[in-house]
Every structure is written in structure tokens, then in C-alpha cells.
Amino acid sequence: MEMSSVPEKKRVNAGLFILIAALATVIVGSFAMEVIARRPDIKVTKHRITHAERAGFKEKVDQMVARYTVRREGGLPIVHPPAGSDIYLLARNYDWGKFTLELEKGKPYRLHLASMDMRHAIVVHELKLMNRIRPNEFKIIEFTPEKAGRFKLICGEWCGTGHSGMVGTIIVTG
Ligand code: CUA
Numbered sequence: 001m002e003m004s005s006v007p008e009k010k011r012v013n014a015g016l017f018i019l020i021a022a023l024a025t026v027i028v029g030s031f032a033m034e035v036i037a038r039r040p041d042i043k044v045t046k047h048r049i050t051h052a053e054r055a056g057f058k059e060k061v062d063q064m065v066a067r068y069t070v071r072r073e074g075g076l077p078i079v080h081p082p083a084g085s086d087i088y089l090l091a092r093n094y095d096w097g098k099f100t101l102e103l104e105k106g107k108p109y110r111l112h113l114a115s116m117d118m119r120h121a122i123v124v125h126e127l128k129l130m131n132r133i134r135p136n137e138f139k140i141i142e143f144t145p146e147k148a149g150r151f152k153l154i155c156g157e158w159c160g161t162g163h164s165g166m167v168g169t170i171i172v173t174g
Contacts, residue, residue, distance in 0.1 A: 043142040044131060049114055057114045057138065061088040065099050076100055078171070083107035091133055092116035094162030096153055102171040105148045114138040121156035124170055132157055148174030 049057065064087065069077040080102040081087050087109050090097055093116075103109060113122055113133050121132040126147050131139055155166035 041144060041146075042128065045140045047138050047140070048136060049138045054114060054116065054135075057088065057112070058090055058116070060112070061090050061097055064088050065097070069099070070102070073100065078102050081109075084109065086110045086112060088112045088114075089122065090114050090116055091120035091122070091155070091166075093118070093160055094155075094166040096122075096166070096168035100169045100171060102173060103145050105145055105172050105174050108142065108144045111141040111143065112138060113141060118159055119157050120159050120166070123154045123156035124151050126151045127170065127172070130156065145170075145172040148172045 064081060065077055065079050068079045068081045070080045071078050077099040079099050083104045084107055087101060087103075089101070089111065091113070111129075113131060114137075115133045115135045117135060119132065119134050121130070123130050126149060127143070127145050129141065129143065131141060133139060149172055151170050151172070153168035153170050155163055157163075159166065
């Protein structure tokens with residue numbers, strides 16, 4: 001009797017351990033997101049956006065690209081808006097607008113972020129940018145790039161078959 005009850009207990013313990021480990025991962029993960037969201041040097045505000053306003057948003061992106069393209073790299077416009085200005089990114093399946101933003105280190109920017117179609121998330125690890133965006137909202141992210149370099153702008157929210165290819169670049173000049 002005793003011999004057979006031991007493995008059973010072990011199995012229960014293993015199951016419990018996995019459950020606790022999974023819970024701990026979720027709790028620690030969301031806590032980490034909170035800490036990042038509360039970084040005092042990054043201020044995020046959320047606003048509602050209607051279908052019509054989203055068209056206006058796209059126009060602002062196009063205007064920024066037309067006005068501040070300084071050169072091209074591999075066919076992609078490199079867009080260098082004035083330091084301290086409003087900048088725009090419109091996420092969609094599966095790109096960030098087919099241009100590269102070039103920013104200046106140590107200068108503040110107001111990044112307006114919206115989505116054309118579904119939930120995406122902007123992630124630039126080196127700049128500590130990590131923000132989800134839904135189609136019915138836009139966010140204004142006030143931040144200052146503190147690191148110079150060439151960074152990958154990836155999508156942090158599963159958005160379909162092209163999700164892993166939804167990669168852009170952000171350049172920060174030193
Ligand atoms: Cu967009 Cu994943």
C-alpha cells in the first residue's frame with residue numbers, strides 16, 4: 001500500500017509545482033510590464049480613435065515622411081523629424097509604415113502610436129519602449145532616447161502569420 005501511494009503523491013506535487021511556477025511567471029511578467037510602464041521618463045497617455053480619425057492619423061504619418069525624409073537606405077526612406085517634435089507610427093499587418101525613423105539621443109519626442117487593423121505592440125528593447133496598441137485607440141508616448149545606435153522595432157503581440165516578420169528599424173544618432 002505504502003509503496004504505491006508514494007509515486008501518486010509525487011505526481012501531485014509535480015503538478016502543483018508546475019502550476020505555481022506558471023502562476024509565478026504570469027505575476028512576475030505583469031509586474032515587470034507595470035514597472036516599465038511606470039518609468040518616470042516615459043509618459044504614456046491613451047486616447048480613443050474613430051475610423052475617420054484613423055484616416056487623419058495616416059495622413060500625419062505620410063506628411064511626416066514627405067517632409068522629413070533625409071535619405072534612402074535600400075529603398076526605405078530615412079525620416080529625421082526635428083528633435084522634440086511629434087512623431088507618428090501606424091502599425092498594420094505586417095509593417096510599421098515602411099520607413100525608418102531617425103531620432104537624436106537625449107532629445108524628447110512625442111510618439112503617436114495607432115493601429116490600422118488589429119492589436120499590435122511596439123517593442124524596442126534598447127529604448128525600453130513596450131506598448132500595446134488596439135485599433136480603437138491611440139497612444140502618445142513621451143520619451144527620450146538615451147542610447148545611440150540602430151535598433152530593431154518589433155511587434156510584441158501575436159497578429160497573424162506575418163507577425164514575426166513585422167520588424168522595422170529605429171536609428172538614434174549620438
Ligand atoms: Cu503585429 Cu504582431
